[in-house]
Amino acid sequence: MSAMTYTSALIVGAGSGLSASLARAFAKAGMRVALAARAPDKLAKLAQETGAETYACDASDRTRGPFIDLDPVEVEKAIAVTAFGGFLVAQAAARRMVAAGHGAILFTGASASVKGYAQSAPFAMAKFALRGLAQSMARELSPQGIHVAHFVIDGGIRSARRIEPADKPDSLLDPDAIAASYLHVLQQPRSAWTQELELRPWVEKF
Amino acid sequence: MSAMTYTSALIVGAGSGLSASLARAFAKAGMRVALAARAPDKLAKLAQETGAETYACDASDRTRGPFIDLDPVEVEKAIAVTAFGGFLVAQAAARRMVAAGHGAILFTGASASVKGYAQSAPFAMAKFALRGLAQSMARELSPQGIHVAHFVIDGGIRSARRIEPADKPDSLLDPDAIAASYLHVLQQPRSAWTQELELRPWVEKF
Amino acid sequence: MSAMTYTSALIVGAGSGLSASLARAFAKAGMRVALAARAPDKLAKLAQETGAETYACDASDRTRGPFIDLDPVEVEKAIAVTAFGGFLVAQAAARRMVAAGHGAILFTGASASVKGYAQSAPFAMAKFALRGLAQSMARELSPQGIHVAHFVIDGGIRSARRIEPADKPDSLLDPDAIAASYLHVLQQPRSAWTQELELRPWVEKF
Amino acid sequence: MSAMTYTSALIVGAGSGLSASLARAFAKAGMRVALAARAPDKLAKLAQETGAETYACDASDRTRGPFIDLDPVEVEKAIAVTAFGGFLVAQAAARRMVAAGHGAILFTGASASVKGYAQSAPFAMAKFALRGLAQSMARELSPQGIHVAHFVIDGGIRSARRIEPADKPDSLLDPDAIAASYLHVLQQPRSAWTQELELRPWVEKF
Numbered sequence: 001m002s003a004m005t006y007t008s009a010l011i012v013g014a015g016s017g018l019s020a021s022l023a024r025a026f027a028k029a030g031m032r033v034a035l036a037a038r039a040p041d042k043l044a045k046l047a048q049e050t051g052a053e054t055y056a057c058d059a060s061d062r063t064r065g066p067f068i069d070l071d072p073v074e075v076e077k078a079i080a081v082t083a084f085g086g087f088l089v090a091q092a093a094a095r096r097m098v099a100a101g102h103g104a105i106l107f108t109g110a111s112a113s114v115k116g117y118a119q120s121a122p123f124a125m126a127k128f129a130l131r132g133l134a135q136s137m138a139r140e141l142s143p144q145g146i147h148v149a150h151f152v153i154d155g156g157i158r159s160a161r162r163i164e165p166a167d168k169p170d171s172l173l174d175p176d177a178i179a180a181s182y183l184h185v186l187q188q189p190r191s192a193w194t195q196e197l198e199l200r201p202w203v204e205k206f
Numbered sequence: 207m208s209a210m211t212y213t214s215a216l217i218v219g220a221g222s223g224l225s226a227s228l229a230r231a232f233a234k235a236g237m238r239v240a241l242a243a244r245a246p247d248k249l250a251k252l253a254q255e256t257g258a259e260t261y262a263c264d265a266s267d268r269t270r271g272p273f274i275d276l277d278p279v280e281v282e283k284a285i286a287v288t289a290f291g292g293f294l295v296a297q298a299a300a301r302r303m304v305a306a307g308h309g310a311i312l313f314t315g316a317s318a319s320v321k322g323y324a325q326s327a328p329f330a331m332a333k334f335a336l337r338g339l340a341q342s343m344a345r346e347l348s349p350q351g352i353h354v355a356h357f358v359i360d361g362g363i364r365s366a367r368r369i370e371p372a373d374k375p376d377s378l379l380d381p382d383a384i385a386a387s388y389l390h391v392l393q394q395p396r397s398a399w400t401q402e403l404e405l406r407p408w409v410e411k412f
Numbered sequence: 413m414s415a416m417t418y419t420s421a422l423i424v425g426a427g428s429g430l431s432a433s434l435a436r437a438f439a440k441a442g443m444r445v446a447l448a449a450r451a452p453d454k455l456a457k458l459a460q461e462t463g464a465e466t467y468a469c470d471a472s473d474r475t476r477g478p479f480i481d482l483d484p485v486e487v488e489k490a491i492a493v494t495a496f497g498g499f500l501v502a503q504a505a506a507r508r509m510v511a512a513g514h515g516a517i518l519f520t521g522a523s524a525s526v527k528g529y530a531q532s533a534p535f536a537m538a539k540f541a542l543r544g545l546a547q548s549m550a551r552e553l554s555p556q557g558i559h560v561a562h563f564v565i566d567g568g569i570r571s572a573r574r575i576e577p578a579d580k581p582d583s584l585l586d587p588d589a590i591a592a593s594y595l596h597v598l599q600q601p602r603s604a605w606t607q608e609l610e611l612r613p614w615v616e617k618f
Numbered sequence: 619m620s621a622m623t624y625t626s627a628l629i630v631g632a633g634s635g636l637s638a639s640l641a642r643a644f645a646k647a648g649m650r651v652a653l654a655a656r657a658p659d660k661l662a663k664l665a666q667e668t669g670a671e672t673y674a675c676d677a678s679d680r681t682r683g684p685f686i687d688l689d690p691v692e693v694e695k696a697i698a699v700t701a702f703g704g705f706l707v708a709q710a711a712a713r714r715m716v717a718a719g720h721g722a723i724l725f726t727g728a729s730a731s732v733k734g735y736a737q738s739a740p741f742a743m744a745k746f747a748l749r750g751l752a753q754s755m756a757r758e759l760s761p762q763g764i765h766v767a768h769f770v771i772d773g774g775i776r777s778a779r780r781i782e783p784a785d786k787p788d789s790l791l792d793p794d795a796i797a798a799s800y801l802h803v804l805q806q807p808r809s810a811w812t813q814e815l816e817l818r819p820w821v822e823k824f
Contacts, residue, residue: 003798067346068301076290083289083331084282095274116341124338125289132334135322140273142820158809170809177810180621184802190820191776191788192795197815202760202808209592348614364603376603383604386415390596396614397570397582398589403609408554408602479758480713488702495701495743496694507686528753537701540750544742547734552685 003187004147006104008032012057012089014043017159018108021175023050025183036089057089063122075122082126087133094137097146104147104186107134111154111206138195147193149185153178154200171203209393210353212310214238218263218295220249223365224314227381229256231389242295263295269328281328288332293339300343303352310353310392313340317360317412344401353399355391359384360406377409415599416559418516420444424469424501426455429571430520433587435462437595448501469501475534487534494538499545506549509558516559516598519546523566523618550607559605561597565590566612583615621805622765624722626650630675630707632661635777636726639793641668643801654707675707681740693740700744705751712755715764722765722804725752729772729824756813765811767803771796772818789821 009026011019014035023033027050035043036057043054063074090105097103111117113131116124134150141148156162158172165171178199185194200206215232217225220241229239233256241249242263249260269280296311303309317323319337322330340356347354362368364378371377384405391400406412421438423431426447435445439462447455448469455466475486502517509515523529525543528536546562553560568574570584577583590611597606612618627644629637632653641651645668653661654675661672681692708723715721729735731749734742752768759766774780776790783789796817803812818824 067343068297068304070297072294072297075293076286079285079290079293079335080282083335084285087281087285087327087331088278091274091276091278098274112338116338116343116345118342118346121293121339121342121346124342125293125335126338128338129285129289129331129335132318132322132330132332133327136324136327136330137273137322139322139824140324140327145820147820170807172809174807174809177807181802181806181810181812184799188799188817189788189792189795191790191792192799192817193820194799194815194817195824197812199806199810199812202763202765202811206757206813345618351614353614376601378603380601380603383601387596387600387604387606390593394593395582395586395589397584397586398593398611399614400593400609400611401618403606405604405606408557408559408605412551412607479755480709480716482709484702484706484709487705488698491697491702491705491747492694495747496697499693499697499739499743500690503686503688503690510686524750528750528755528757530754530758533705533751533754533758536750536754537705537747538750541697541701541743541747544730544734544744544746545739548736548739548742549685549734551734552736552739 002189004102004104004189006031006102006186008034010034010036010093012036013108014046014054016042016046017157018153018175018178020046021179022182023052025176025179027051029183029187064120066119067121070121075125078122078126079129083129083133086130090133090137094141094146098141098144102145104149105134105137105141106182106185107131107148107150109134109150109152111152113150113152135195142193142195145190147186147188147190149194150196151178151182151185152196152198154198154206155204168203171201173199173201208395210308210310210395212237212308212392214240216240216242216299218242219314220252220260222248222252223363224359224381224384226252227385228388229258231382231385233257235389235393270326272325273327276327281331284328284332285335289335289339292336296339296343300347300352304347304350308351310355311340311343311347312388312391313337313354313356315340315356315358317358319356319358341401348399348401351396353392353394353396355400356402357384357388357391358402358404360404360412361410374409377407379405379407414601416514416516416601418443418514418598420446422446422448422505424448425520426458426466428454428458429569430565430587430590432458433591434594435464437588437591438598439463441595441599476532478531479533482533487537490534490538491541495541495545498542502545502549506553506558510553510556514557516561517546517549517553518594518597519543519560519562521546521562521564523564525562525564547607554605554607557602559598559600559602561606562608563590563594563597564608564610566610566618567616580615583613585611585613620807622720622722622807624649624720624804626652628652628654628711630654631726632664632672634660634664635775636771636793636796638664639797640800641670643794643797645669647801647805682738684737685739688739693743696740696744697747701747701751704748708751708755712759712764716759716762720763722767723752723755723759724800724803725749725766725768727752727768727770729770731768731770753813760811760813763808765804765806765808767812768814769796769800769803770814770816772816772824773822786821789819791817791819 009031014037033052035052036055040054113127138148156172215237220243239258241258242261246260269284319333344354362378421443426449445464447464448467452466475490525539550560568584627649632655651670653670654673658672731745756766774790
């Protein structure tokens with residue numbers, strides 16, 4: 001059994017939450033890290049801490065509300081940014097990886113990736129589309145040595161602004177814990193790759 | 207038990223295949239039928255036969271090929287037309303139906319709606335997105351009296367240009383048989399609605 | 413398109429609810445009906461009404477409660493009766509149908525067939541097992557002309573003892589409506605067979 | 619983030635394949651290991667190597683063949699051993715863990731846990747049932763501090779008797795690689811638990 005090792009990681013849609021934990025975990029594992037975000041100047045501190053380079057890039061959005069009141073402009077934007085934007089980044093990454101003969105592309109999904117909830121059609125459309133993309137890529141690119149995995153993050157992620165109540169410990173996902181599972185999947189040898197896994201707090205209803 | 211009855215039906219993306227069968231089945235069931243298609247002039251004969259009105263509308267596409275060679279312009283178009291186009295039509299329909307307090311919206315999916323195949327990422331993205339849309343709409347609009355159903359059509363559809371081999375009878379889906387199931391779902395009383403069902407030929411591998 | 417027609421139907425686990433509606437729908441469609449139940453004497457009236465024959469047969473059970481308190485004897489019985497009993501009946505039916513070259517076997521599942529709920533492990537085990545059985549049979553027997561379908565009944569079924577509140581009309585499944593969908597699936601031509609479909613009331617959460 | 623640590627592990631259905639790798643991985647991680655198997659004397663060497671205790675226990679079987687020819691005695695045995703046996707062991711373990719307030723129960727599933735294949739109805743029934751059991755337990759016991767996870771092992775496992783062809787490297791699952799993922803899931807802090815994940819070789823069709 002030989003664990004996979006990668007020398008660099010690009011984190012797209014980087015903010016102060018999960019992606020900061022990923023940056024730290026990947027840097028600690030010896031990878032060179034690059035961060036792409038809408039407002040890369042907000043990443044200065046994280047970049048300094050992890051030695052990461054930063055890039056400007058817009059790749060996340062969502063829209064909620066009664067279906068018949070949704071603003072088509074916002075819906076189109078949500079689909080374009082999340083689904084088509086995800087495709088563009090994935091394709092650019094895949095081209096280099098196929099040429100190199102190895103690489104890994106990890107998608108961050110949500111419970112909305114597998115279940116379309118009321119009042120959030122655009123988010124469901126975009127997240128379902130990314131899961132379809134991940135599956136298609138996994139079936140096509142795995143035999144070319146590219147590990148494609150889709151994470152179903154089911155629950156809220158703990159952050160500076162989102163703290164769990166004292167009487168409900170660990171009821172939000174610890175971003176460092178998520179990052180540890182990303183790192184594990186990244187290191188899986190190719191004889192036993194995970195293409196999809198769920199992560200949720202112990203008390204989350206599902 | 208009181209079966210649902212609707213007085214009119216709009217078929218979007220109408221061509222000579224499944225939608226022609228749907229038009230005939232709905233007209234025969236007493237509905238006024240409208241057909242929307244990219245090239246509505248091709249629908250003249252069907253319109254005459256079923257008494258349907260026709261409209262111009264562009265709502266279908268697909269792209270196939272190695273993932274790293276896909277043309278982003280085509281991918282964006284596929285997502286825009288199928289997923290965003292599907293949303294626009296569905297929202298316009300839902301607005302009228304919610305106001306009226308009843309109605310039904312049926313989506314035609316494919317095996318690619320539930321499984322992302324190699325070399326067809328754009329089709330998987332668009333079809334997954336439509337399924338997410340259908341689920342979100344079903345959860346939100348069903349309690350408002352709107353029946354939303356998603357059909358997973360798994361297999362090829364018989365047509366003038368696509369005929370099954372003599373030694374493999376019924377190995378392609380008969381569009382009239384599909385239409386019969388659409389009509390059945392349309393008539394289901396609201397105490398027992400189907401939100402998703404599969405249809406495939408008896409000899410189809412799945 | 414030629415609809416399937418069957419001349420006789422055996423309903424296993426027959427009671428006063430769904431199976432009575434099935435017996436009436438199948439008899440009305442011209443089929444000779446046989447009813448198998450734990451207490452066939454309770455079926456006398458239904459048998460007279462539908463001209464059905466009756467047989468004694470034990471094929472249903474369930475167990476609920478905290479997992480660590482479940483009585484293993486009851487669990488074993490639930491699995492044996494529902495899962496193994498279902499297998500025995502299905503195999504006996506399949507043998508005759510394969511010899512005849514046609515036939516249909518319809519399984520009544522529940523939301524517990526696709527989602528294992530807390531405090532009902534034995535029911536989940538038995539219903540999951542029946543779904544596995546139905547899928548295996550469908551993949552093997554469909555190409556031999558046997559239509560195997562699994563119904564996911566998601567919600568309570570209306571009965572003499574279980575009536576919906578006046579302010580929540582049609583919030584329970586009408587057994588006659590379910591029977592109409594069973595009959596539709598039964599009549600599907602083999603070019604477009606449904607192997608699984610869901611049925612739930614319009615206001616059911618899912 | 620505090621990783622979970624357990625002091626002991628019981629491996630049921632232990633043989634020379636996956637369970638040997640699990641025993642080694644768990645022992646290396648500092649756990650006291652116990653092995654339960656049909657023929658515990660075959661485990662002597664592994665027990666010595668890992669310091670494990672051994673127990674006699676019968677918990678695995680499968681049956682394959684044309685559906686109508688399956689021997690009901692074998693089918694009943696398969697269901698009883700795999701599904702009911704799995705329940706008995708899980709319940710005994712859960713009782714101790716609930717009393718202690720923590721613990722983890724990991725189920726080894728297969729692709730047959732999520733897809734019922736032709737000619738293997740008993741295996742599908744048993745594996746579907748175990749998945750239903752795992753889901754029910756997860757929903758009930760997670761909030762009591764018990765981590766329940768179900769692994770979908772999709773592919774053949776490499777062993778002394780089953781070696782991959784030289785031109786298809788890593789086309790069988792390395793049991794040590796599977797064990798590494800079991801260990802990772804076992805160590806997940808409760809804020810981000812995986813309840814289901816897939817593992818398959820990079821070249822496996824799915």
